[in-house]
Amino acid sequence: QVQLVESGGGLVLPGGSLRLSCAASGIIFRINTMGWYRQAPGKQRELVAVITSGGTTNYADSGKGRFTISRDNAKNMVYLQMNSLKPEDTAVYYCTVYGRGYWGKGTLVNVSS
Numbered sequence: 001q002v003q004l005v006e007s008g009g010g011l012v013l014p015g016g017s018l019r020l021s022c023a024a025s026g027i028i029f030r031i032n033t034m035g036w037y038r039q040a041p042g043k044q045r046e047l048v049a050v051i052t053s054g055g056t057t058n059y060a061d062s063g064k065g066r067f068t069i070s071r072d073n074a075k076n077m078v079y080l081q082m083n084s085l086k087p088e089d090t091a092v093y094y095c096t097v098y099g100r101g102y103w104g105k106g107t108l109v110n111v112s113s
Contacts, residue, residue, distance in 0.1 A: 002026035002102045004095045009107030012085055018109060020080040022095030030073040033098040036080045038091035038109075049080060050098050062088075085111045 008020040020036070035050040049059045049069035057069050068081040078095060092106040 002097065004097070004102060004104035006093065006095050006104045006107040009093060009109045011110045011112065013113055014085060014087055014111055016085050016111070017081070017083045018085065020082070020093055020095075020107060020109075022078045022080075022104060024076045024078065024095070024097070027097060027102070029076040032100070034069075034071060034078040035096045035098040036069060036078075037094045037096060038089075039094070039106075040088075040091040043091075045094070048093070051078065082109070085109075087111050 003025045005023045006020060008018060012018050031053050033050055033052045036048040037045050038048050039045040047060050048063055049057060049067055051057050051069045051071050059067060066082065066084045071078045090109060090111050092108050094106045095104040096102060
């Protein structure tokens with residue numbers, strides 16, 4: 001059974017930072033591309049970043065230069081470091097095994113003063 005458990009969300013001031021974590025189980029983690037998506041209130045879910053099994057990364061324009069996705073294959077973990085956060089980054093952030101339809105339950109990031 002595949003499980004993805006996100007953590008690290010919360011309330012942060014504009015300009016602040018957060019590091020999201022995702023613990024994966026039930027898959028051969030090291031061979032899978034992993035991703036982060038987000039869904040803001042009233043909007044569709046959108047891609048934030050992906051990282052391949054080989055460590056190649058790709059980012060949506062909204063996060064380029066501010067967000068960094070990384071993975072630790074020994075721990076079956078994927079991370080999203082978010083810096084210079086803006087109110088428009090407020091959303092529920094979801095971890096996914098990219099292209100395979102497995103999703104976590106999400107963690108809420110609220111950027112507000």
